[in-house]
Amino acid sequence: MTEPLIQIESKPPTGNWRDPKVEFRKGVFCYSALPKNVTYLGMANPRSWQPTDSDWKLPSNWKEIILDGLKDRLKKFRSFRLFMDICVRCGACADKCHFYLGSGDPKNMPVMRAELLRSVYVRYFTARGRLFGAGRELTEEIIKEWFYYFYQCTECRRCSVYCPYGIDTAEITMIGRELLNLIGCNIHWILEPAANCFRTGNHLGIQPHAFKDSLEFAADELEDMTGIRVDLPINRKGAEILFVMPSADYFATPHYYTLLGYMSLFHEIGLDFTYSAYASEGGNFGLFTSHEMMKRLNAKIYDEARRLGVKWILGGECGHMWRVLHQYMDTMNGPADFLETPVSPITGTRFENARSTRMVHICEFTADLLHHNKLKLAPERNNNIVVTYHDSCNPSRAMGLLEEPRSILRQACSSFYEMPENTIREQTFCCGSGAGLGPDENLEMRLRGGFPRANAVKYVKEKYGVNMLACICAIDKASFPALMDYWVPGVQVAGVHELLGNALVMKGEKVRTKNLRGEPLPEVTHA
Amino acid sequence: MSVVFAVAESMTLVGAVPAEQAASAGQMLLWVAVPYAALAIMLAGFCYRVVKWAWSPVPFRIPTTCGQQKSLPWIRAASVDNPSTARGALVRMGLEILLFRSLFRNSRAELHDKRYLFGESKLLWLGALAFHWSLLWILVRHLRFFIQPVPAFVSVIASLDGFFQVGTPELYITDVFVVCAGLYLLLRRWSDPLVRYVSQLADYFALLLLLCIAGSGILMRYYARVDLVAVKRLALGLATFHPIVPAGLSVVFLIHLVLVCILAVYLPFGKLMHMGGAFLSPTRNLANNSRIKRHINPWNYPVKTHTYAEWEEEFRDKIKAAGIPLNEAQSDGTTHTN
Numbered sequence: 001m002t003e004p005l006i007q008i009e010s011k012p013p014t015g016n017w018r019d020p021k022v023e024f025r026k027g028v029f030c031y032s033a034l035p036k037n038v039t040y041l042g043m044a045n046p047r048s049w050q051p052t053d054s055d056w057k058l059p060s061n062w063k064e065i066i067l068d069g070l071k072d073r074l075k076k077f078r079s080f081r082l083f084m085d086i087c088v089r090c091g092a093c094a095d096k097c098h099f100y101l102g103s104g105d106p107k108n109m110p111v112m113r114a115e116l117l118r119s120v121y122v123r124y125f126t127a128r129g130r131l132f133g134a135g136r137e138l139t140e141e142i143i144k145e146w147f148y149y150f151y152q153c154t155e156c157r158r159c160s161v162y163c164p165y166g167i168d169t170a171e172i173t174m175i176g177r178e179l180l181n182l183i184g185c186n187i188h189w190i191l192e193p194a195a196n197c198f199r200t201g202n203h204l205g206i207q208p209h210a211f212k213d214s215l216e217f218a219a220d221e222l223e224d225m226t227g228i229r230v231d232l233p234i235n236r237k238g239a240e241i242l243f244v245m246p247s248a249d250y251f252a253t254p255h256y257y258t259l260l261g262y263m264s265l266f267h268e269i270g271l272d273f274t275y276s277a278y279a280s281e282g283g284n285f286g287l288f289t290s291h292e293m294m295k296r297l298n299a300k301i302y303d304e305a306r307r308l309g310v311k312w313i314l315g316g317e318c319g320h321m322w323r324v325l326h327q328y329m330d331t332m333n334g335p336a337d338f339l340e341t342p343v344s345p346i347t348g349t350r351f352e353n354a355r356s357t358r359m360v361h362i363c364e365f366t367a368d369l370l371h372h373n374k375l376k377l378a379p380e381r382n383n384n385i386v387v388t389y390h391d392s393c394n395p396s397r398a399m400g401l402l403e404e405p406r407s408i409l410r411q412a413c414s415s416f417y418e419m420p421e422n423t424i425r426e427q428t429f430c431c432g433s434g435a436g437l438g439p440d441e442n443l444e445m446r447l448r449g450g451f452p453r454a455n456a457v458k459y460v461k462e463k464y465g466v467n468m469l470a471c472i473c474a475i476d477k478a479s480f481p482a483l484m485d486y487w488v489p490g491v492q493v494a495g496v497h498e499l500l501g502n503a504l505v506m507k508g509e510k511v512r513t514k515n516l517r518g519e520p521l522p523e524v525t526h527a
Numbered sequence: 528m529s530v531v532f533a534v535a536e537s538m539t540l541v542g543a544v545p546a547e548q549a550a551s552a553g554q555m556l557l558w559v560a561v562p563y564a565a566l567a568i569m570l571a572g573f574c575y576r577v578v579k580w581a582w583s584p585v586p587f588r589i590p591t592t593c594g595q596q597k598s599l600p601w602i603r604a605a606s607v608d609n610p611s612t613a614r615g616a617l618v619r620m621g622l623e624i625l626l627f628r629s630l631f632r633n634s635r636a637e638l639h640d641k642r643y644l645f646g647e648s649k650l651l652w653l654g655a656l657a658f659h660w661s662l663l664w665i666l667v668r669h670l671r672f673f674i675q676p677v678p679a680f681v682s683v684i685a686s687l688d689g690f691f692q693v694g695t696p697e698l699y700i701t702d703v704f705v706v707c708a709g710l711y712l713l714l715r716r717w718s719d720p721l722v723r724y725v726s727q728l729a730d731y732f733a734l735l736l737l738l739c740i741a742g743s744g745i746l747m748r749y750y751a752r753v754d755l756v757a758v759k760r761l762a763l764g765l766a767t768f769h770p771i772v773p774a775g776l777s778v779v780f781l782i783h784l785v786l787v788c789i790l791a792v793y794l795p796f797g798k799l800m801h802m803g804g805a806f807l808s809p810t811r812n813l814a815n816n817s818r819i820k821r822h823i824n825p826w827n828y829p830v831k832t833h834t835y836a837e838w839e840e841e842f843r844d845k846i847k848a849a850g851i852p853l854n855e856a857q858s859d860g861t862t863h864t865n
Contacts, residue, residue, distance in 0.1 A: 208845050209842075
C-alpha cells in the first residue's frame, strides 16, 4: 500500500486570527455557482467569477447588504443573536471539528469559525464595538474569508454536542451562507442541485420519463436476481403512502442497491404506496443556501401528498433530508392536516412520534416490521460482510435515530461491530463532504475532513476485519467510497436497506445466487 | 502582596474613613453612589440583554439531540439527553446549568502515529464546576452582610464552607476552590496552544477581575482583618436604602468594593452574560418533538415554489409518453401559503 499523499499533522496554531487573508489553493475550495442557476432561482448578483479571482465582482453596496442582512437575521433568530453573544471561548469545541482535525487550520476550530462572523457583529452591533472599536471592520477580505470557512463546514453539529451553551456552528454557518448568498457568493455544487430540484423535482435534474426509466432499470435488475417483478407505481392517486427518497438512490452507486432493497421490501409486504416523479427528491440543498430556499424546495413534498390523497409519507435513507423533514418541514410548510397519523399497514403500529409531521423514516418503519417478525431474513447471505455502522450527522444530532438502523443491521447481518464510542452516535464524525461540499475540486479538503471517520473505520477493520461501512445518508454513500479507498482500502459502503434486501427472503423468489450488487452470495453450508 | 498594601496605602488619602466623623460628600459618593450606580447599570443592562434575547423569536425547533429519540415503544429513549417532553427538557437544562452536562462529555483528540485517539478530558469540566459553584457559594455567604438577622440558610452555607475548621478564622473551602480553579482556568488559557489562540483580552480580563475580587476578599478575612461591624453597617445601609458611611472601613475593603463595582458594570456588556444566556439556548432548552407537535414560526412567509401544475405543464409530453398519470384537475396559484 502506498503512503497517502495528504499528511495529517497536529501543530500548535500560529499567527493572529484577526488577519482575514486566505489562500484559495487547488483542492481545498469549491467552484462558484453558474450565473444561469443563480438567475433561475431568482437570487442575487448572477455573474461569472471564481474564488481565485482577485475581483469577486460584488455589488457596489455589498457592505450595506451584508450589514442589513445581519441585522435582519439577528432579529429573526434567537439562536443567532444568542450564539453571537454568549461564547466564552472555553475551547471545548476546538478539537471536535473534523475539518480542524484533518487540516490543522486553527480557523476551522468551531469557536473561530463563529468568531469570524462574531467579530463583525461585535464591531457593528454592540456598544463595545461602536464606542471602542472592538471586533473587526467588514472588508472584502473578510467576505473571502467567510466564503472559505463557511464552505468548509459541513453543518454536522458535532461541536454543538460539547458546547456548554449548545452553540451550534451549523446555525452560524447557515446564516453566514445566507449572508454570502445576498451578494452572490455561492458554490456550483449547491446551486446547481437546488436549481435542478426546483425545476425537475430532484437534485440530479432527472425528468419524469427518465425517473421512470431509472426505476424500471432497477426493477429489471431485481428481477434478474430474485425472479420477482416488482410494481412501480408513479404519481398514483389514492395510494396509502407516498414514498420519497433522495434522488441519488435511483441514479448513483452504491445508493442504487439501497433502492433495490426498498423495492424488495415494499413488494414483500405488499405495501400500498406510490413514488412521485414530482416529489422525486427528499434531500434539500436549500438547507445549504438559505431558510427561504429550504422552504421553497421542501414545499413539493406536502403539496404532492395532498394532490395524491395519500394518508402519510415514508422517507428513504438520507441525512440532511431528515434534518429538514424532522426539524423544519412541519413548521415551514405544514400543517399536514390533510394527512393522518402514520399507521403501519402491516403491524398496526401507530407512529405517534410522527403524529404531527406525518412522515416516517424508513428505518423506523422497517425496525417495527422486524420487531413484529413480519419479515423472513436469511442473514447468512451477508456472511461475507463484516459491517460497522456510521451514524450520519443529521439523523443522530438533529433527530436521535440511533437504535432503529442498528436493530435492522443486527438482524440482517451476522457480524456487526461498533466503532469506538467517541466516534459514533451523537459523537459521530462527519464524512467530510456534507452540506454541499462534495465536488471533486474540493477533494483534498474532503479527504482531510473525512480523516477522523476513516481513522475509526480503520480501527475496526484491523481489529475485527470490518469490510463494510453501512450508513443511511446519500452524501455518505457518495463520498465514503473515495474516502475509504484513500484511507482504508478494502472497505466498501452500503445502505442499511441494501443489507436488509440481501437478507430478505421473498415469497416466490428463485434460488438466490447473487446479492443486490450482482455478486455471488457467500457459500452457505446447510445442515 | 506588598504591592497590594502599597496601593492600599496610597489610596487611604482618597477614600478610607479614618475616624468617627460625619461622612463627607466625597465619601458618600464613593461608598454609596458608586455601588448604587454600578448595581443599577448591572440590573438594567442584564435585563436589557435578556429581554432582547427573549423577544427575538425561535423560528425553528432545533435541539441538538444527544441520545436515542423517542420513536418505537420497545426502543428505550434517552429522555434527558434527547428529551421529547418539556419536562425532559427541563431536566436537561437543570443538568446543563447545575452540573455542566455538555462540558462533561469533553474529550481530547491526540494524534499518535497517524491516528487520532480521543482521551478523557474532565479537567476543564472540574475546574469550571469548582469555579462557578464556589462563586455562587461565596455570593450566598455574603448575604450575611446584607440581611439582619442573618437567615438560617446563609449560616448553614457558611458553616458548611468552614466545615474543616482549619485555622482562625476558619478557612472557607470555597476560597481555596475559587482561587485554584480560577488560576487553572487562567493558566489553561495561556498554556494550551489552542485555547491561547482563541482567547481574547476580554477572556483574561474577566478571569483576572474575578480572581482579584476573590484575592482582596481573602486578604480581608485572613490577613488584613477589617472591621466587620463597619462593613455590615455599610452593607445594611445600602440594602435598606438608608445608606450611612461608618467609620473604620479599610482600604483593602475599598479595593474589594471597587472591583465588585467594575464587575457589575462590565457584566452586561461582555461574555459574562453567558450567565443569563445559557438558559435560553434553543439547542438545549427545547424538546425534540418537532414531528409530534407543530412548532410555529412567527415570521413564516409565503415563498415562490414550483407547483405541480407548473411542473406538469413543463414536462407534459414526457409524462404522457412515459405513461405516468397526469393530474385531471389543475392545481391553483403559483405561491405556496400556509
